[in-house]
Structures are given as structure tokens and as C-alpha cells.
Amino acid sequence: MPNFCAAPNCTQKSTQSDLAFFRFPRDPERCMKWVECCRRTDLETKTPDQLNKHYRLCAQHFESSMICKSSPYRTVLRDNAIPTIFDLTSHLGNPYSRHRKRIKEMSEEEIQLLRQQKLDQISAQKLTNQERIESTIQLHNEEETRALTQEEKDNKDYLKILFENLVFMGKQNILLTGHHDDDNNFEDAFTPDNFQALMDFRMNCGDEVLRKRFEMTAVNVAYCNKEQLTQMLEICGSCVREELIREVRDAHFFSLIIEEVVKMADEDYLPVFVRFIDESNNLREEFLGVLPYEADADILAAQFQATVTEKWGLNMEYCRGQAFVPANRCASNMKVLVNTLLEKYPQAVFSLPSSCALNIWLAKSMSISSVSFVLGTIEAICMFFSLNPLLLTVMDDTITDVFQNNEEKGNELKNICRSHWGDRHDTFEILVDMMQSLVIFFENIRKNASPKYTTYLLREASSIWYSVTNFEFVVSAVVLKNALSFTRAFGKNLQALTSDVFFASGSLTAVLHSLNEVMENIEVYHEFWFEEATNLATKLGIPIKPPREMLGVQLQNEETNVLIESYYKGILSISLVENTIRELKDLFSEQHLKALKCLSLVPSVMGQLKFSTSEEQHSEMYRHDLPNPDTLSAELHCWRIKWKHRGKDVALPSNINEALHLPDMKFFPNMYALLKALCILPVMKVENEKYEIGRKRLKTYLRDTASADRSSDFALLNVNYDVKVDLDFMVDTYLQLYGDKVEDIIAASNSQESTTA
Secondary structure, eight states: OOOOOTTTOOBGGGGOOOOOOOEEEESSSHHHHHHHHTTTTGGGTSSSHHHHHOEEEGGSOOGGGGGEETTTEEEOOEEEEOOOOOSSGGGGGGTTTOOOOOOOOOOHHHHHHHHHHHHHHHHHHHHHHHHHHHHHHHHHHEEEETTTTTHHHHHHHHHHHHHHHHHHHHTTTTOOSSSOOGGGGGTTTTOOOOHHHHHHHHHHOOOOHHEEEETTOOOOOOOSSSHHHHHHHHHHHHHHHHHHHHHHHHHOOEEEOOOOOOOETTTTEEEEEEEEEEETTTTEEEEEEEEEESSSSHHHHHHHHHIIIEEEEEEGGGEEEEOOOOOOTTHHHHHHHHHHHHHHHHTTEEEOOOTTTHHHHHHHHHOHHHHHHHHHHHHHHHHHHHTHHHHHHHHHHHHHHHTTTHHHHHHHHHHTTTTTTTGTOOOOOOOOHHHHHHHHHHHHHSSSSOSSHHHHHHHHHHHHHHHHHHHHHHHHHHHHHHHHHHHHHHHHHTTTTTHHHHHHHHHHHHHHHHHHHHHHHHHHHHHHHHHHHHHHHHHHHHHOOHHHHHHHGGHHHHHHHHHHHHIIIIIIIIIHHHHHHHHOOOOOOOHHHHHHGGGGGGHHHHHHHHTTGGGGGGGGGGGGGGGGGGGGHHHHHHHHHHHTTOOOOOOOOOOHHHHOOTTTTGOOOOHHHHHHHHHTTTSSSSGGGGGHHHHHHHHHHHHHHHHHGHHHHHHHHHEEESOOHHHHHHHHHHHHHHHHHHHHHHHHHHHHHHOOO
């Protein structure tokens, strides 16, 4: 959506001009000065927040001294900038002018006062300019007398090259460290090998700055030490993050999504993503960085808040959603973190992340050992097939043999094997269907060790075979399949079309009712589930043995099955259903359901409801976020009439993304604000895949980089490689923080040069 200049008699438009456009300041005092300078009566009734959101002034209304070009792609105003250049009279020559920017009529005294203020400002500006010129001349004269002026300039150019190489290596995921046969021989190396090689390459290609500094030095001279590179890399990561957060601040509202724990340099970290609506009204998810994972839940919650607010600079008052992808060992800590944030920021609605299927989320949130055993085995199976492309071909042959009498089912399973089936809504159904094929497949690889398989691959195949032929795995998979079948369709709809999400929110009561019914008759249900598991185990030749916890108990043969069935009813079936009910109630709180009910504002949902809904009661939770809450009722009525009486050739927008891009959306400011708030809820899927590419890039980085070689700042550079960086700003930041370190770099190179001489 283009920006229009709010100044009277100005027709500048962002899509037709290269001029920069600036928002009205949020500070009430400065904002009032801007309004007074514009002389528009209609702006005087607006609040600073409304002006900041919806009104702009182009650069031609500011003195050039008030505008700073901080980088080739970033233009900002000085903190005290006030617009002073306006045309308040050109409309008078056109008696037929119907300009919508109503200019405030001024008395003669006000005109004289304005002129005097302008003259005083010009005089002060001239004085300021003169002082600046004199100061510049004085500084220039002082610099001429200093012997190191040119050397300092060369040092700055040299630092810029170092940062440029770091950014390049980060974006390309080229490790700073080299690969050595004997690491002990390189303990005292000044710089990592790959960085050194890239610097040597640049110098050999004729880089003038490097040539002047190192042409006469030894070929193994160190460009800078490991500590300085670490400091520079931290600045690189901070600059990339700050550029992203600047966009988040402009968007005002955002949501936070925490992914599963990852290993970096043998430490546990939590990847954090931010979701927001950018200036082009596109929903985006961007990788902000990682946070150290703490085993203590209270410490984790405190560190998370401190890092996000103090270090990263996000205002959690504007957070409207939060979600996490659980791992079994840290799910309880993540729930404490969520509840802590909810207590302090109640509008940060806890939601299911759109990247995780509900059934997988529920299973990972449960601290049940048998469930963890199944999830770990599924992950190992999926990882195994990614080790060698030939394995999928062998698996296809196995499935063909098993499903000779059901070719359609066999072909379906073959296609599923080539997808990320471990993340689907029906993962456990697929697992049970493939159980026989998996047992035969891994047994053949284990017994018939082929030379084309590595030792590691054979060892992994043997480990997985022992897991899938364990009766505990079989019965756990069958119980998971049956118990979570009641939430499968519900979870699938949550990640489907917007209308499906809306109607799914209304079906939660029915889902909980079904689960409570299962709980009341758990003896009957578990009997059927256990019978299915024993039949499957018998078919696969898997002995029905007591679980590990019962191995020390002496059992008589006739009592074994009865005791095993009773054991799994208590620790698996009952626990699984109880946990599912509890997690659903926590995940879909009253506030979360109210937010999902607001999806009835989407035109396609309104059409299915025959335009007979009352959305205002559900939107109360966002009332303080609306620009004009008093006109919400009237605007809702106009919004409903607009779509109810549309033309036959006008299609109803099917999702929030389409509605936000409507050309006349600016005439519905409250609807616009509500839809933006709903869109950033973590449960809503990102319609355009290119705006959630960060998660895929992070997975690629983690897959391609060994745990010991991973770096949070390198990950930021690699995942956000399309974010522009300002090298000059990085150099200035480094000089400001570590100015004394520059002397160390120079001293190191000079000492090498002296040694060579």
C-alpha cells in the first residue's frame, strides 16, 4: 500500500517518488509540533498513535540538515527534526479546488508569528551551520597535524574488509575453523584456517588495502586473533538482528515462537522466531536468534524476558501471541515460561504453532516414557532413510511384498515414506500400517550385511530393529493411534483454510466430550486397544513380554498377559487420555478461543455464516489495539454490508492475507487492526511460503553443521542472508566498543612484519 504525504497541497506518493516518507512521532509533544506545522484541522483530533500508524510526511518538508543517510538503504530523521517547509497558499489560486487536506485558516497575528518563528529558526540554523563549519575546519586542521590520520583511515578500511569476509563466510556457512588431523598442533594458531585462506585469496587477487599492509610480511602472518573475530562476529549478528527488529517495531504488534532445543557448541539453546505483518501487509516469520536453555524453569523464564526485552529491545506489551514446539525433556519448563509470560502480558495468547501438527504437539508435551520411546524411534527411522538414497528403494520393495493384495495401499505408503511423515497429523496411523514392513526391512539389513552399507548404517539399523520388535513399542504405537484419533480431524482443520480454523474452534467441546467418554469407559477401550496390539505383535512374531519395569517381578504364565494388560492400562492408556484432555484445555484457553472466534471477520467465513454473526463481542479483547474503538460497531455493520451486497463477479477473500491486501482496506481501520492481530496468532499458517523460509534455513544450517561448529551469530547470518548489512556501521560499532583491540591487531601485524624484515 503506497504512502501519501499528509502535508497540505503536497501530492507526493511513495510509489511515484524516490523521496523518503517519515511517520509522525509517537512522542505527544513532538507530534503536536508536527501537527501545528502542517496546519490541518482534521489532524488535531487524532491521537499520536493514530497519526503514527496512518500519516506520513515526505522528505521535502524537512531541512536537509534534519535528514541523515545512515546507510545506502536507510534514511532517518534527527531526534529533534521538525517539518518547516510547507506550501500553504497554492490552493487559493484555484477556486474549484476540493483538496481533502483541510488547511487551518490563520489570523494575521498567527501568520506574523509563524513568519517570525521561521526567521528565528533560519537564523539559528545559520548559526548552527556556521558553528558546524567552524568545528569541521578546526577538526580538519587538528587532523592534519596528527601523524596517524592516514594510518587510522587505513585501519578502518582494514576492519571493513574483516567484517566483509565474516559476513560472506556467515552467509555461505563457511566455517571459520579449518579441519586438522591433529588439533593439538593448532592450539596456538592466531586465526582459523578458512578465514586466513580467504584473506590470502583477496590479497593475491590484488586487494590494495591488504597489499599495503601485508605485502612484505611472512605468508603465514595472522590477520587477527580468535578473540577479535568472535567480537566482530557478535557485532555482525547483532546488526542483522537489529535490522529485523526495526521492522518488527514498525509493525507494532508481533508474536514469538520457540522451536525445539538444539545443540550449539555442545550447549542447549532455544531458537526464537518472530511473527509480524510487514509494511506490505505480508505475514512473515523471521529467525531472531537463540537463547541458552536452562534446566531451572524459573531461571529460564527470567532469562528469556531479560534477553528479549533488554538485549533485543522488543516491547513485550505489544506481544499478541506465543507458542513453542515441545520436546519431551523440556516441555514442563516451556509451560512454566508460557505461564510466566501470560501472568505479566495477558494479551500474549498461548497458541499451537502452525509448524507442528496437534497430535505430535500433544505427544511431545507428555512426560510418559512409552510415548517418548515411540517418538524417539520415529525420529530415528526418518533420520535413517535420509542417510542413503538406496534405502528408500529397498523399502519400496519391502512394502510391495507386504502389500501384494492391496497395491493401492502399498503405493500410498511408498509415497508417504518419501515425505516428512513423522510430522503429520496421522503419524501414528502410518506407523502402525508400516509396522510389518519396517520389521522386515530392518531385519534384512541387519542380517544380510551388504558391503554397500557402512558400519554406522548397519549399527543404526540393528538399534532400530531392536526398538520396533519390542512389545512396548508396539502397544504404545497402537494406543497412541487410537487415543489420538479423536483429535486428528480437529488438529488437521487448525492448519487448513481460515474457515476450517474458525469452525474447528467451535468443535473443541465435542472433542473434549468424546475424550471424557473414553475416560469413563477406559477399561473397555483399553481392552480393544491391547487386543489389537497383541494381534499385531503375534503377526510379526514379536513375543509379548513384560515391560522393563516389570522384569523383576516373578509372573506365572497364565497371569502374564493379564498383568501386562493392566500395567499398560495404568501407565499408558489412562495417562495418555488424561494428559490429552488437560493439554487441550490449557492450549485452547477462553482467550484463545475468543481470538479464533474473531475469524468470522474474514469475508469467506461471513459468507458461510450467511452474514448473521455478531463479531463485536469477540473482538473486545483487542479493543485497546483499535485506532477508533468507539466506531467499531458502525464499521462492523459497513464491513458486513459491503460483502453481503457485493457484485456477482466479486469473490469473497478466503483468508486474512487476501483481506489485508484489499485496495479499500484503509477505509476500515478497525477491521484492518483486528485482522492484523488475528493474522499473527501462531496457529494461523503463513499463506506464502517464502515468508516463513527462516525455519527451513535454520534446519538446513543445523543439518549441515556439526554441533561443535555451530554458532548463534553465524546462524543469524546464514539464515537471514538476504538481510542487508551496513559494514560502515559495524566498523564504527567495533571501534566504539573495542577501540583498544584495533591497536592489538596492528601491533600483531607490525610484529610479524618486523620479524620478517
